[in-house]
Amino acid sequence: MSKELIRLKDVSMQFEGETVLDNINLYFNDKEFLTLLGPSGCGKTTTLRIVGGFLVPTSGDVFFDGVRINDVPPHKRQVNTVFQKYALFPHLNVYDNIAFGLNIKKVPKDEIKTRVHEMLEIINLRGFEHRSVTSLSGGQQQRVAIARALVNNPKVLLLDEPLGALDMRLRKDMQQELKRIQREMEITFIYVTHDQEEALAMSDTVVVMDGGRIQQIGTPEDIYNEPKNAFVADFIGESNIVDGIMREDGVVEIFNRKFRCLDKGFAPNEAVDVVIRPDDVDIVPEKDGQLKGTVTQVTFKGVQYDIIVDFYGFKWLIQTTDFCPEGSKIGIKIDPDGFHVMKKSHYSGMFGDYSSYSEEYDEISENESEEEE
Amino acid sequence: MSGNTRRRTGALIAPYSIWALLFIAVPLFFVAYYAFTDNSFGFTFGNIARFFTETSRETGSRIYIDIFMRSLKLAVISTAICLLLGYPLAYFMTRASAKAQKIMMVLIMIPMWMNFLIRTYAWMTILQDTGILNGILSGLGLGKMHIIGTESAVVVGMVYDYFPYMVLPIYSIMAKMDYKLIEAARDLGCNGAQVLRRVIIPLSIPGILNGVTMVLIPSISTFYISQKLGNGRFFLIGDAIEGQYVANNLHFAAAMAFILMVILLVAMALIKYLTGRGKYGEGAKA
Known part of the structure; x- marks a missing residue:
């Protein structure tokens, strides 16, 4: 793990008088796979959106490479996001979805073509260029969403419950896939999930959150073996x-x-x-x-x-x-x-206490989907 | 099994089918029938030909072609104004709070609760040479404007009457748009204008199309607005049809209605085809 890339300093967030984040202090290292883990409403998605630039914290500061970026809008940050339900552009095909960011930056057409094809290779969707995104399966849409973000060479990739809509088996495959992509491309992943298994399997660092506060930061082993509370x-x-x-x-x-x-x-x-x-x-x-x-x-x-x-x-x-x-x-x-x-x-x-233990509880909490704010 | 369900579905849609037959298909058939027959109901192209060929005795220009082009011009101008005003309004409505959206919706709808004729009369009193607008203008020392009886007055009337039909379909498409798409576009480097051009407008095309259709068609065939606000000074195609009808010239009236209908259908089909291509990736550039 190398140098520090992003730092949240004393960050608090209030929505209509309700405290969603309570004095968060957290740093993200370069090339690290960090997961924000917690139940619905714990503030993990809010934290991610502050890093992405979609929310400005009520108080506190966000630093990127030592520079304060509180007021820098999303399109000027070296950060890209993979959204919860992919948010692919339905009016564009696979190629144009992936090329979207490069087109905006006016990258030469030849280079766009090379880079999009490279990405299609990485996400195993070669030959899908002209397919409509609405005709793809959930797993394929997911991979297009990842490619659309990664093709811009971001320093940091933000992933908001990206596997939440996939079935169990596909989710396991995609976990491996994401980990591989993160290692190959050597960039920082900030990953939000409520699935503790997923967090333990993929992360270098896990940040456990609840009630707008950080409960514990550590490696998956630390978190599992030495829980703080x-x-x-x-x-x-x-x-x-x-x-x-x-x-x-x-x-x-x-x-x-x-x-x-x-x-x-x-x-x-x-x-x-x-x-x-x-x-x-x-x-x-x-x-x-x-x-x-x-x-x-x-x-x-x-x-x-x-x-x-x-x-x-x-x-x-x-x-x-x-x-x-x-x-x-x-x-x-x-x-x-x-x-x-x-x-x-x-x-x-x-x-x-397992007095009221029932298997159904597990099922419910696993399938529960996260909708914050 | 499937025959059974099919029969049941058939029974369920029967009332609508009968209704459609009686009130859509039969009248259309009669329009076509009258268009292609003469007074003694013998087959003829004469009525259709008359529309394209009849010339004015004084100027020598083709009367009905001129009337049609004038109708088309005013309708296109009105539709364009409705779109230019309605699109931003629909956009800001979707960005407003739920409560504000409801209020704006009601404000847009209220005029529609009033009779169309009454609304047009109201505009007469506003636009007259001695009307409310000129009262305000001269009160401010800006002098008077002659509006009533001009094409501008007709356009004002059309825009006012048909504006809700532009805003509502666009609003309903925009309200359904996933806000995450806008965030995704910003995330990928779009500034505000680029988000609008590359995401919001392409995705709201179905709404724009509906709005344009719903404004263009009634405004191209209107006759009342032009009579009241244009002081009957320019004949629109609707006036021409009405005039022939009142003069008991049913066959020529039907022929004009038929031609208008065909032109509109072809135009709408063309627009739909052109904007439909390239949607959802099919046929888009390589």
Whole structure:
């Protein structure tokens, strides 16, 4: 990762008195794949639109290569955008859509032709020049939209949920494709999504947002393994989050039982949130367990079973390849590295209890489409 | 199965088909029938030929061709003015807040709730030599203007009467336009004028076409406006048809109506063909 390219300094945004972004400080490095991740209304699209020049922040500054660009309109920024539903020009064919930006810049016709054909090569749509964009499939339209932006050689490409309208399989392919294009063309991608899997799979850096604030910035591994608060832990992957007390460095107490863990640096007897990922739990016979519980629900997921286990009235999600029938009593063991201890935040107690767990929730949140503002 | 659904669809559209037959096809047939027959209903091209050949005894010019060209000129001028005023208005309407859009819509529609004749009479009182406009002008010390009875007065009347038919179709197309397309154009380097020329205008062509059709056709065939605001001084093709009809010269009136209809149909088909080409990428340049 090289030098810093864009910086947002103390950026806030209000729409009709409602705060959408609350004091955002963030920088984007050159040639980096950075993802703004969060649920609907978290401010990620607003952040993207501020970088694109479509919105001027209520307060704070935007710097590009050290120059303040708050008031620079979109057509004068070295930034191009891939829009959520592609926004291809329906009155132009594939060639003219891709050539649009170059035509505006009065690039010589020969050069336009070469560059458009290069792009068609990159997006695997050779021979589609004269096709009407409305006759293309969603995946093809998506690729044309990417080509239309990239052909202008932007320093930064902004992508606003570009894969949201595609089906699962196509989305996975396009993720690879985008990553490949980003590496080959060596430009910065700023990617907005509410799909945490997508964010983890593609990004160099993930910025988790909620309620107009940045919750955590880090590599995908950092975000997954060391979530800063209950919101991040819950939003990224599945998490059981329980109240705990940090007795001393390396010792955390949950359910009145002490466990060895790797976390340190908390005040003695500090109340904390403890995250246990569903796949960090080993199932053992009841008598050998550190904790004992009753299986209340079993769902076959293919690779593993998702089981809901009742521990003293608190329900956990555990992922296991061993079949445990509903109603059976089991014991569990957790290795020290299976615990992740977080400071209390205003998100404490809001997440991480699977009492109302239902598979349908996952479906709903995955299909939910983002419409901000 | 499919025969059944087809029969049901047939039953559903039957009332409309009968209506269309009675009130569209049959009258058109009669117009054509009268156009190609003489007073004793024998077949003739005479009426059609008369339109193209009859000359004025005083000047020697072709009477009906002249009348048609004058109608065409005034109609084209009115349509052009409607488009020049209506297009920007439609554009600003789509940019306004939802509430402002509603208010503007009502303001445009209100005149349409009044009878067409009454609106034309209102313009007479405004444009007369002793009318409201001249009252204001002389009040301001600007002297009087003679407008009533000129072509300008007729154009004013046409523009006023048909303006909503230009604005509404354009507005409805523009309101449906995806705002992201405009953002995309700006993102790709367009300034305001370029966005308009390269995206908004090409995409609003169907609306422009509808608006032009809906203004051009009634204004080319109007007779009332020219009689009232033109003081009957210039005959338009509508006046000519009406005059022949009133004079009980039904066959020649039908012939003129028929010719007008054919010319308009050909013109509209041509415009549609020319603007339709190149739309949505087909047939566009390589």
